[in-house]
Amino acid sequence: MRVLMIYRVNTSISHHSGVLKKMKSQQQALSKLGHTVSLLNHDSDHIYLNGEIQDSFKVNSRFKRYWFNFRVFFKKVSDKLDFTKFDLVYIRYPFSNPSFIRFCRIVKMQNPECKLLIEMPTFPYNQEFSGLSKIYPLIDNHYRKKLFRYVDRIVHFGSEKELFGIECINTTNGIDTLQIPMRSSQNNVDKLICLAMAKWFYWHGLDRFLEGLSRYDNQEKHPIELWVLGEGSELEKLRTLSRKLNLDSKVLFKGVVQGKELDDIFEKIDIGVGTLGIHRKNLNYNASLKHREYCARGIPFILSTGDSSFPTSCGFVKYQTEDDSPIDMHSIIQLKDSAIPAKEIRKYAVNNLEWRSVLERILEEAFKD
Numbered sequence: 626m627r628v629l630m631i632y633r634v635n636t637s638i639s640h641h642s643g644v645l646k647k648m649k650s651q652q653q654a655l656s657k658l659g660h661t662v663s664l665l666n667h668d669s670d671h672i673y674l675n676g677e678i679q680d681s682f683k684v685n686s687r688f689k690r691y692w693f694n695f696r697v698f699f700k701k702v703s704d705k706l707d708f709t710k711f712d713l714v715y716i717r718y719p720f721s722n723p724s725f726i727r728f729c730r731i732v733k734m735q736n737p738e739c740k741l742l743i744e745m746p747t748f749p750y751n752q753e754f755s756g757l758s759k760i761y762p763l764i765d766n767h768y769r770k771k772l773f774r775y776v777d778r779i780v781h782f783g784s785e786k787e788l789f790g791i792e793c794i795n796t797t798n799g800i801d802t803l804q805i806p807m808r809s810s811q812n813n814v815d816k817l818i819c820l821a822m823a824k825w826f827y828w829h830g831l832d833r834f835l836e837g838l839s840r841y842d843n844q845e846k847h848p849i850e851l852w853v854l855g856e857g858s859e860l861e862k863l864r865t866l867s868r869k870l871n872l873d874s875k876v877l878f879k880g881v882v883q884g885k886e887l888d889d890i891f892e893k894i895d896i897g898v899g900t901l902g903i904h905r906k907n908l909n910y911n912a913s914l915k916h917r918e919y920c921a922r923g924i925p926f927i928l929s930t931g932d933s934s935f936p937t938s939c940g941f942v943k944y945q946t947e948d949d950s951p952i953d954m955h956s957i958i959q960l961k962d963s964a965i966p967a968k969e970i971r972k973y974a975v976n977n978l979e980w981r982s983v984l985e986r987i988l989e990e991a992f993k994d
Contacts, residue, residue: 626660626712626988633698633719637668639881640824640856643914648717650801654980658988663711665702672701679705699728708735713991715742715780720761721768729775740991743772744780748788749907778991782912794990797934798912799980805921807971810892816848817961820890820924821898822915825857830902830929830949832866837952839870847958851876851898852890891922895961899928904947921974923967925960927952934978941970 632648634641648666655662665674672680680701699719708714714732719725732741751762773790781793823829834851841849853863853876860878867876882890897919903911911930919926925941935942943960945952 627710628655628660628662628713628715629665629706629708629711630655630662631665631702631714631716634666634717635668636666637670639883642881642883643824644717646804647798647914650799650804650980651715651984653801654799654984657981658985665706667698672698674706696722696724699724703728703731708732708739711736711739713740713742713988715744718743718745718779720765721772722764723768726768726771726775729772733775740777741775742778742780742794742987742991743776743791745782745788745793747906747908748781748783748785780987783908783910794987796983796987797932798914798917799983800914800917800921800974800978801980802921802971802975802978805918806888806891807921807923808891808894808967812895812961812964813893816850817895817958818893819849819851819896819898819957820854820894821851822854823857823900824855825859825863827859828902828905829859829900830905831859831863831898833901833945833949834898834952835863835866835870835872835876837954838875839872840951841954843955843958844875849875849954849957852894853878854880854882854887854890856881891924894924896957897924897926899926899932901927901929901945901952902949903930905949917974917978920970920978923969923971925963925965925970927957927960939973941965941973 630648630652632644634644634648636645648664652662652664663675665672667673670681670683671678672682682697682701708731729741732739769789776791779788779791779793781788781795782797784795786793786795819834821831821834823831825831831853838849838851864878867873879890897915899916899919900911900913909930911928911932912934913928913932916926916928916932916935920935920941925943927943927945928935929945929947931944937944940963943956945956
């Protein structure tokens with residue numbers, strides 16, 4: 626098939642690295658399945674199709690960013706592209722507004738046979754916004770009511786069978802294990818090092834880990850250290866909480882780390898810290914990409930809200946309670962002591978989490994009628 630993938634995610638922003646890694650993995654997986662894939666995305670200056678500049682718009686202020694998201698991107702795209710050249714348009718949901726609805730209408734007007742799929746990164750999502758960003762869900766709540774006229778299916782990582790009057794394809798996130806090296810070194814002997822990484826928001830629940838670490842009573846015999854990667858609106862609060870709890874010697878904030886430097890850090894990690902506060906968004910599912918990366922690297926990890934890719938029988942996953950209580954550090958010691966080999970954890974990722982098999986099932990569902 627001829628596939629157009631659209632990610633309206635700014636590639637110039639460092640904390641989008643996880644989403645962009647997913648974008649590239651999906652593109653490569655579709656290509657491996659034999660499809661011709663065109664990728665449409667943008668940075669702060671240009672809109673690109675397969676890496677070639679299609680148009681320009683300088684996003685150098687907050688107002689211009691809102692205007693670009695609200696009006697410019699999809700108008701420029703719909704005015705330039707010929708949708709008769711595609712059998713499938715696959716879009717990471719950008720929130721609905723007049724420009725996006727117009728785009729969807731033009732796709733279907735030009736090519737009624739083209740399948741239009743929207744991938745829903747998370748739902749519900751209204752609680753994710755604050756300040757001026759609250760305008761997005763307000764506009765979205767009105768215009769998404771029109772999506773059913775044009776969108777064939779919604780790719781959804783939750784349990785809802787229908788959203789906005791559109792049938793869902795229920796699935797989960799995937800990874801490209803070929804792009805993720807397995808951790809090769811042995812566990813640390815003198816201390817246990819945990820890694821937490823995210824674009825930090827309150828629903829990641831890392832405060833629960835900090836509170837638990839401050840109450841941990843066995844640092845002399847089994848010392849625990851936490852390395853924190855990434856940035857985000859919650860990061861300064863986490864730094865303040867760490868200082869308040871006298872954890873400066875046990876919690877290291879390392880900022881945004883990518884590439885070989887990230888690989889080197891993973892070589893030193895014993896336990897991954899997954900998302901511990903999804904319940905704060907009133908969600909009952911979790912499909913975090915970092916859980917899959919921990920698994921692909923051969924690292925056991927903790928999380929709270931259920932992730933369908935990791936049943937409780939997985940010996941390398943330790944589920945925590947779905948509340949705001951401090952994390953029990955002794956449970957993390959137990960997870961390390963379970964000593965499941967890294968190669969076995971990696972094997973699970975290869976057999977169960979590859980984007981290639983995830984997308985193959987999505988396409989089968991989308992084109993079954």
